[in-house]
Amino acid sequence: MSAGRFCPQGARIAGLLLLAAALLSGCAGLPQVDAVRAARDRDQLPRRVELADVPFFPQQEHHCGPAALATVLVASGTAITPEALAEQVYLPGREGSLQVEMLAAARRNGHIAWQLAPSLVDVLREVAAGNPVIVLLNVGLRPMPFWHYAVVIGYDLDKGEVLLRSGDQRRKRVPFAPFDFFWRDSKYWAMLAMPPPRLPATANEAGYGTAVVAVERLGYAAEARQAYEAMLARWPESYLALMGLGNSLHASGRLAAAADAFRRASLAKPTDAAAFNNLAQTLADLGQWREALEPARQAVALGGPLLETSQSTLSAIEREVARLPANKVRKSSKKGEKKARNP
Incomplete structure (x- = not known):
């Protein structure tokens, strides 16, 4: 001015x-x-x-x-x-x-x-x-x-x-x-x-996502979650909103909901390693080590600027999986086998 x-x-x-x-x-x-x-x-x-x-x-x-x-x-x-x-x-x-x-x-x-x-x-x-x-x-x-x-x-x-x-x-x-x-x-x-639960009539996805991040960086986590949810109401497959929501939910300890957001983000943009890495890390935080392996491997396969982070995430998950007890093979009874053959 x-x-x-x-x-x-x-x-x-x-x-x-x-x-x-x-x-x-x-x-x-x-x-x-x-x-x-x-x-x-x-x-x-x-x-x-x-x-x-x-x-x-x-x-x-x-x-x-x-x-x-x-x-x-x-x-x-x-x-x-x-x-x-x-x-x-x-x-x-x-x-x-x-x-x-x-x-x-x-x-x-x-x-x-x-x-x-x-x-x-x-x-x-x-x-x-x-x-x-x-x-x-x-x-x-x-x-x-x-x-x-x-x-x-x-x-x-x-x-x-x-x-x-x-x-x-x-x-x-x-x-x-x-x-x-x-x-x-x-x-x-x-x-x-x-107010975070509402969107401007003229908002566009990329610009508004950046505006929400600016508020989140000031410590308004709950308000940012509301804004990301409002974005998803208008743009259900918004990668920006899904990643933002996932990170916000993870920070607040709502890990299952965060994993769901990251899973949706990986479907919305399957060429971006960040969603797969974050999904793998969140599943690991939930103790779901075997489930975390596939998204961690996918993040590494995609490479990109997050490759070193993705490799670190995968290595940590592989070490934990190696410590898990082997799966117990349950013997089927003859009655069970007969049911399996004749459903």
Whole structure:
């Protein structure tokens, strides 16, 4: 982000809205607005949505970041205040909050931080799915930007406007064209802070898996498991989600469930040694040494960057199997033999 100040008050924003509307009144061919109109004409979005129950926190000076983040976190059921979040995201030297701090603060509060594609259609899709969206706007006069975080909580396709929780205004109506004008300087930056059991409407498997890992690394193991399970509800054969779930379950001591996840992962991606190695190790941890042999051998056969680890796993399992007592051969009775011949 370029240098500039953050979070002007409502009167300044209102005046700049009028200026932007005047500047854009004769303009045509705004790609973001055109894309929304095309989606409207194809009936790809509900005509009107408003998330009226989303809370409102009037912005204190320079604290639009904490206010916007508190809005979406409280909307998802997390009890937190803008004042508490200010300690996590507000940078006094910048008199505001950088995007990286907003994403990190969402994770520090056990939510999955999802950065949207630079698309107004995607923002409206999320709102239609019930997810308020934080956007970063430049409401300053160029070349000196004046950055402002707001929350999109609704839209009206027929009127061509978005609804915002913004500054000291609970329900700000902004036409699509001025909104595009203010939004573009942030490269159309937008984010969600998702509760782990839910997925964004616009999530993709690889990107969301990476976002879940970021939360898991902060120690939110239970939240990560919920997020992996949510991913599997949408993508049942997701290798990323199955491996993540298996590792999370193993770490929490739920070994049988972890083995099941790794087994499913090995079926989802049979060319990857990691799933077979993890399955073998988990079965070994369960004391199922003979059952662990085949996936351990498969991991070694596949080779790759984990070959040394796979070889170590196989060697350890083979040593334990060698210590096991030989299988006892039970002698069949004549009656049993007769039944075997004549089922």
